[in-house]
Amino acid sequence: MTLAQLSHHLRTPMNAVIGFSDMLRSEVLGPIGNPKHKAYIDHIHESGTRALQTITQILEVSQAEAGMLTLSRTPLDIRQELADCLRHHGETATRLGVSLTGDIAEDLPSLPCDQSRLRQILDQLLSNALRHTPAGGAITLAARVTPKHWLEIRIADTGIGIPEDRLAEAMTPFVQFDDALVRQHDGIGIGLPLARRLVELHGGSFTLDSAPDQGTTVTIRLPI
Numbered sequence: 001m002t003l004a005q006l007s008h009h010l011r012t013p014m015n016a017v018i019g020f021s022d023m024l025r026s027e028v029l030g031p032i033g034n035p036k037h038k039a040y041i042d043h044i045h046e047s048g049t050r051a052l053q054t055i056t057q058i059l060e061v062s063q064a065e066a067g068m069l070t071l072s073r074t075p076l077d078i079r080q081e082l083a084d085c086l087r088h089h090g091e092t093a094t095r096l097g098v099s100l101t102g103d104i105a106e107d108l109p110s111l112p113c114d115q116s117r118l119r120q121i122l123d124q125l126l127s128n129a130l131r132h133t134p135a136g137g138a139i140t141l142a143a144r145v146t147p148k149h150w151l152e153i154r155i156a157d158t159g160i161g162i163p164e165d166r167l168a169e170a171m172t173p174f175v176q177f178d179d180a181l182v183r184q185h186d187g188i189g190i191g192l193p194l195a196r197r198l199v200e201l202h203g204g205s206f207t208l209d210s211a212p213d214q215g216t217t218v219t220i221r222l223p224i
Contacts (some may be wrong), residue, residue, distance in 0.1 A: 010059075014052040061190050064197040071114040071201055078111040078151065079104055082116065082143055089126045099117030100126075101143040109224055111151055117198050124191045125155045125218050132176040132216065133159035149224050150204075156217040162210040170208060191194060192218075 021044045023029065034040050063069045086102050093100035111118075129139045137158040146152050162170050171193055196206040199220045210216035 010055045011052065014048055016056060017048040018045060018052065021048060029131055035075050057190050057194060060080050061197070064112075064194060064201070069201060071117060073112045075110040076115050076118065078143065079106075079108050081115070082141060082153070085119070085122045085126060086141060088123070089130065092130055093139065093171070096133075098128060098130060098133050099138040100130075100141055101138070102186075103140055105144040108143060108145065108151065111222060111224060113202055113222065118202075121154075121195045121198050121220070124195045128191055129155055129157040129159065129216070129218075133157045137215075139169075145224065146221065150218060150221040151224050152221050154217060154219045156215065158215040161212045161214050161216055162208075163212055164210075167208055167210060170210075 002033065021041050025038060025041045025045060032041070061067065082102065082104050088102060090100055126139070127143070133139055139155065139157045142154045142156070144152055192208070199222070200207040202222050204220055204222040207219045208216065209219070
């Protein structure tokens with residue numbers, strides 16, 4: 001079975017679950033009398049949405065490993081893109097009691113990249129930092145142009161960190177660390193490996209530096 005066929009067989013029923021549950025909770029066909037039924041329908045919709053996101057990530061990892069992902073490069077205002085990411089994740093950071101700040105250089109040039117894939121990379125890295133940073137911690141998104149004319153983006157957190165001997169595991173698909181903070185959130189351990197592969201498809205580099213109780217810094221460099 002090809003990846004395209006697998007995608008169809010998995011996505012089609014999940015889209016039906018999400019679509020029909022959305023109709024039910026919107027009461028398009030009439031009111032739902034029992035409040036418990038509404039709560040169940042909301043749970044079905046949320047669970048279906050999470051399942052579809054997981055299916056999509058698994059398929060993208062498989063496509064990336066098989067060399068089947070392609071990019072559509074266009075010039076991008078990277079300062080605006082980074083500012084949008086900070087705004088998008090700011091509400092979650094506030095709710096979690098985590099400080100999220102930006103340190104973005106003024107002179108960033110236009111970046112030739114696949115905007116949707118770059119946004120996927122940034123969203124994954126920021127979401128990952130938020131998952132691993134307890135209340136009272138801080139996350140910084142920094143961007144600059146290096147002396148060798150690469151765009152460097154760093155996402156640094158003050159979270160739980162990763163032991164040096166487990167950094168390779170963190171970059172291996174489907175590895176999920178057995179940590180109490182991590183277990184509070186959904187995930188199957190494919191976010192970082194997929195982000196790295198997408199960076200590499202852009203011709204860039206991806207490095208992960210971390211230590212227990214000292215936080216984690218992810219640095220990506222993209223060719224300008």
